[in-house]
Amino acid sequence: MTSQVNAISKSAYFALFRINKIRNLLDRATTEKLIHAFVSSKLDFCNSLLVGLPQNQLSKLQSVQNAAAKLISRSGKYDEVSPILYDLHWLKVEFRINFKIMLFVFKILSGHAPHYLSSLIERYVPRNRSLRSGDSNNVTLVRTDKHKKTKENPRTTIKRYGWRAFSVVAPFLWNELPRSVRQSPNLVTFNSGLKTFYFKKQFNL
Template sequence: MSAPAPLSFGVPQGSVLGPILFIMYTKPLSTLIQNHSVLNQSFADDTQLYKPSPPAETHSAIQTIQTCITDVKSWMVDNKLKLNDDKTEVLLCKKKNATFPSPQPVSVQIGNTDILFSPSARNLGFTLSSDMTLNKHISLVCRAAYFELRKISTIRPTLSSQTTNTLVCAFVLSKLDYCNSLLSGCPLYLLHKLQKVQNSAARLILKARKRDDATPLLHTLHWLPIQARIDYKLSTLCFNFFSGSSPAYFSELLTVYSPARQLRASSDGRILTIPHTKTKTYGQRTFTFCAPTQWNSLPLHIRHSQSPQAFKRALKTHLFKKYNP
């Protein structure tokens, strides 16, 4: 152990009090950002700014962001903090057919640094693309999953099937399941890439040949296919909403259905409102649309399960039968 040293201020790195005290220390930052009519989210020492606007007002939105960041830098200097200009990433998210006023913006100025718009950025392990597609994220997930599969395959002859299953679930399926609720409404050709990874994992565990049909292998392992795993995650999040275990920022995305007239089905009480959307490509891929749609499609007895354990058991059985007729 190192010798004791006096601590004049702050807390030691790794202390359990560190995250709590840091949140208290940076609490005024959120109010400062909101004064510029800019949305924000914070996670540990990472702060994200959002400014939605129509394409015609893009330059005005960028100017607002720049002014906000300037004030944030001043606040950080006054509070003995430092903004890493070179680690800042900027995304200009837009539809494919969106047109911007000339000249088209290409960067945001932060201090003395011009930050060029990035085609994609990593957000808590999920890769967001400026064109609002999931191609980049799914490609990275598949690459990482295949890398883990290759490593496991090198030692597969020395492992039992149970041990291999444990390793695959820990290092491969965990990557496929991470943030998979965001994949709802994703084009089938992209989900097929993830399904191929899962099929390869099943063949590795059961020592099947490369061209063997993976469907009976998934059935043997009692694995849900990729689309079913997405439905499982969406349904579980909705159940948490009704059980009151969801955080406030998540609960704001869902609304319990309240019929205008008393109907026979209105006594259910566990039906969510499905919002109207104008576009299928973007509107019907949102969580506020996909989650209620999936939840309302579940049988009544599953939606009214009394405990999370009973709900998950019934849900997996239902999805297993649905995707393995």
């Protein structure tokens, strides 16, 4: 995974270098379009495979995004990046990865995902169907033999088996979402609610 992160970073920085060469000829809107086309697209491509990256690897990708944001805003190298990300309404790399994972889960629960993903999680059905949690649209881990007998809480399970497995991380992240987001009636509403939730979480709003 280190080689993949390095390749993404190298390619994205090269794109930033080329855009920076002509930045004085561009207005902000055009610069932002170029960044989305040649930098953000590299960070987002198959980014669900990057879930659970060690912090040092995640920081490399975040540095790329920070540089892109500062290029758009014409900020200095040492300027605080958080206000810039807020102004751009950008999610940080980690939240963009989580966003993609949650998009897959929504499609699974909506019946619009391939079987190889659909078989990894299932909707939670409480033993007592009268419980309010029954209509909360939670999901549960489809346990393999390796997980079957554990009584660990989700956080401990993640530490033991790692964030890298979709079947482990997806239910954990999904069940942390507000009920209103999990119960979104369609993809457009879900995307909007999910973006708002992660944006507020990122900036402690």
